[in-house]
Structures are given as C-alpha cells and as structure tokens.
C-alpha cells in the first residue's frame with residue numbers, strides 16, 4: 001500500500017502516519033521530520049530549510065523532491081510506504097508522478113483552522129524519535145517524557161501562534177489545491193479529524209479498509 005497523508009499542520013497526520021505504519025508494517029516518511037533532523041545535525045540542507053520552516057513557509061520544491069527520491073528508492077519502501085507531509089504543492093505531486101511512483105490512496109484529515117490554532121499550543125514532540133503528543137488529547141504516560149524512547153519532550157519552534165497562522169495560510173494556498181488534483185485521479189479520501197485521537201484513528205482505519 002502506497003499512501004499519502006494530507007491535512008493542515010496539526011491536523012494529526014503525523015500521529016496517524018505512525019499508527020498506520022505500525023499496523024501495516026510499512027515505513028512512514030515525514031519530510032518535516034527529515035528536515036528537522038537535518039537542522040539538528042547542522043547540515044547545509046538543514047541551514048537552508050530552517051529559514052523557511054521558522055517562517056511557516058514551504059521549503060523549496062527541489063529540496064524536498066530530492067529527499068523523497070532518495071527515500072523512496074530505498075529497500076525499506078518496497079512493500080509500501082506512507083508519505084506524511086509530501087507532496088505539499090502541485091509541483092511536488094507532479095514530480096511524484098514523473099518519478100513513476102504509484103499511489104493507492106490520498107487520505108486527507110480535515111480540521112477547522114480555529115481548532116488547529118487552539119490545539120497547537122498543547123502539542124509536544126520528541127526531539128529524539130519524532131513522536132508527537134498533545135497535553136490533553138494524546139498525553140504521554142509520564143508527563144513531558146516520550147513513551148517510545150524516554151527523551152524529554154519539547155515544543156516545536158514553529159508551533160508559535162504567529163508561525164502556525166502562516167503555516168495555515170501556506171496550507172490553504174499551496175497544499176489544499178492537491179485535494180482537487182487527487183480527487184480528479186479518484187484517489188482522495190476525506191476523514192473528519194475528531195476531538196479525541198482514538199476516534200480519528202477509528203475513522204482512518206475504516207477508510208483504509210475500503211481501499
């Protein structure tokens with residue numbers, strides 16, 4: 001199964017990607033996470049990416065397309081994969097088609113902007129393994145500590161309220177047109193993001209069962 005997960009920042013696509021990845025034993029590839037790892041490692045790629053990410057803008061298409069090319073060609077992806085946060089522009093989606101990558105479904109998780117802004121303040125992420133949590137909707141077993149690797153959780157720098165607003169603008173302008181792009185190809189599946197994580201997970205699982 002080759003799957004794309006779409007949704008506004010904070011809609012919960014990263015969390016669902018992790019859940020689907022475990023359930024189907026296929027890797028989840030998050031461009032956001034790969035970019036954050038490059039920033040942490042201080043590479044050239046990281047330096048380029050940071051200026052865009054901190055503003056809530058998209059990192060240039062050629063940069064992320066390069067990352068995706070490299071990952072999809074790896075052996076780990078031969079039985080399927082989940083793309084979390086890619087493509088994020090029509091140009092990126094076209095690049096994926098040009099590469100000849102076959103996609104089985106594009107799942108979009110819909111959450112209203114108001115709710116996203118309200119939710120983002122409670123998001124916490126693990127700097128070591130990338131797992132994400134929410135203080136109310138998806139808390140770790142021990143406050144402030146990652147369930148998976150026990151690192152101390154942090155607030156992402158681009159989760160600041162002003163940056164979140166710009167990320168939403170970027171999403172509506174550049175990423176949302178992809179819904180029409182994939183609907184035309186008969187691949188789009190829409191799931192309404194729920195208040196409770198488990199409820200969203202159930203809806204996603206029901207939607208995937210129909211593919």
Ligand code: ADP
Nearest residue numbers: 009010031032033053057058059064085086088
């Ligand atoms: P979220 O979905 O919550 O915004 P991500 O981790 O997916 O978080 O992305 C964080 C940031 O990384 C984005 O705001 C953007 O700057 C950059 N980014 C991630 N994926 C892409 C992509 N496919 N194209 C361009 N920029 C990207």
Ligand code: ZN
Nearest residue numbers: 126129146149
């Ligand atoms: Zn962790």
